[in-house]
Amino acid sequence: MTARTRRGSDHPFAAPLLLIATHASGRTAEALATAAAAGPASSRRTSARLARLALALEAPEVAARLLDSHPPIASDARDLALRGQLALALGEYTAARTYLLQAGRLERRMRWSGMVTKVEAELALLDPAWGPRLPASSSRALPTPARPAPGRILHLLTNSLPYRPSGYGVRAQHVALCQRDVGLDPEMVTRAGFPGNEGTTGVGVSDTIDGVTYHRLSPGLEPGLTIERVAQSTAAGLLDLVAQRRPVLLQPTTNYVNAQIALAVGEAAALPVVYEVRGFLEQTWISQMGEGAESSERYTAVRAIETACMRRATGIVTLSETMRADIVERGGIDPERVAVIPNGVDVDRFVPGRRDEALAARLGIAATDTVVGYISSFVRYEGIGCLIEAAARLRQRGRNVVLLLVGDGAARSELEAIAARTGLDRDGGVIFTGRVPHVEVERYYRTIDIFVVPRTNDRVSRLVTPLKPFEAMAMAKALVVSAVPALLEIVREDETGRSFPAEDPAALADAIEALVDDPAARRRMGEAARAWVSDHRTWAHNGQRYLELYQRLGVV
Secondary structure, rough: OOOOOOOHHHHOOHHHHHHHHHHHOOOHHHHHHHHHHHHHHHOHHHHHHHHHHHHHOOOOHHHOOOOOOOOOOOOHHHOOOOHHHHHHHHOHHHHHHHHHHHHHHOOOOOHHHHHHHHHHHHHOOOOOOOOOOOOOOOOOOOOOOOOOOEEEEEEEEOOOOOOOOOOHHHHHHHHHHHHHHHOEEEEEEEEOOOOHHHOOOOOEEEEEEEEEEEEOOOOOOOOOOOOHHHHHHHHHHHHHHHHHHHEEEEEEEOOOHHHHHHHHHHHHHOOOOEEEEEOHHHHHHHHHHHHHHHHHHHHHHHHHHHHHHHHHEEEEEEHHHHHHHHHHHOOOOOOEEEEEOOOOOOOOOOOOOOOOOHHHHOOOOOOOEEEEEEOOOHHHOOOOOHHHHHHHHHHHOOOOOEEEEEEOOOOOHHHHHHHHHHOHHHOOOOEEEEEEHHHHHHHHHHHEEEEEEOEEEEHHHHHHHOOHHHHHHHHEEEEEOOOOOOOOOOOOEOOEEEEEEOHHHHHHHHHHHHOOOOHHHHHHHHHHHHHHHHOOOEHHHHHHHHHHHHHOOOOO
């Protein structure tokens, strides 16, 4: 018998191994593009292997192109399960449930059963009629006679400091502090299971941060529960807490899960609810998936349930005028009930100062280098790839610039690949620090000369203003931002900063170069930026804004 030898390109493992190797070398985007191009001509088995790898690399659109060339096999449990996983990643929950149920009937596997349970829980909470099961009588929530504690507000959060250091937690802490400064009595409440669900164990049912009380609902709740089980446990815990703490108001913070819980408990306990909308998570998801995902079941359902929660709330707080306009345009929401209480900054903590020479030396930054930097999570809509390309152009023009990128995230390997492709990673042109402790972030700001916020032109970037620009402005840094509405709200052109067309590295390079060549303009803009945030964007200002909203709504 004569042995047959397969050509390398036809071997069922050749394409998957090439994808893995290319990804491992930091060229994930190239790997996925190659897989997508090769997929339609591949065998069913090879396409399935490539699709699984694409899903693992969080590229469901590539997995979809690979599987589209091969129809489903109704008798193949693994094929059906793979398509169920793909549908889930694409936000098509009903299709995901159908595929996974079919796979489970053919071949019983705990993993597929667990995925079905997860999908059904997600679908349940996206139903406007969903609500947690609360006692038929709310008598245990508010004893009779119930005398609310004056000015006491319970804020419901998904997570918080110190266990999750993020802008979400930083704002929550400052909301509590600024409310306390105007005579209110805020207390923070985190969802059931936090922080145990993030690997932190041994946490009690409450702790205190700078005098602010944080109630931890079931902090040791079993990890891995469905979102519906977590929501149910949170609602029960919040109802008990209402009985104990006797607030005058409930204030859930993004997302709709927190809002649904607070609205149900508020109805049971006859308490008003102010929903703090800090972002539009359906838009954040679109920024990761692409505009075509707007037709998905997930996008449509999340936007609908968020809108329903906004309509039911007594009042709404949001972060910018662009966000307020989006909320009002949804319809059925009185503009008078929507208050803009923007992100702010502690100008007593974030103060200008000389470059941290010890840190600069450790990072390999020379005294003659102009440091261009950004501090953020590394996700696609931050536009950091555009900033890397702009910095590479400046180095090619002979400018002594060093790009300092502080943070980490899912896009890091792709960003490192861009730095390698453009040559910026040679001779210290770019520094990736990884995450740094929040208490040290000022040292990194002081090391930066020009702070760039290069957000993309995605809808989420056009609507939501990030926290970091305010910190940079308080540190008197020259600011360059992409020209999206949410960022143009905070920059006065050539006065407190400069803007450039989003996703245009050539224009960004020109904007940065002008400031590299003009240190006096950097100083002038930095001083004006600090003056502006001191007058308009301090956390201290926000306390009065909250108080005025509550008084207007008649809840305090």
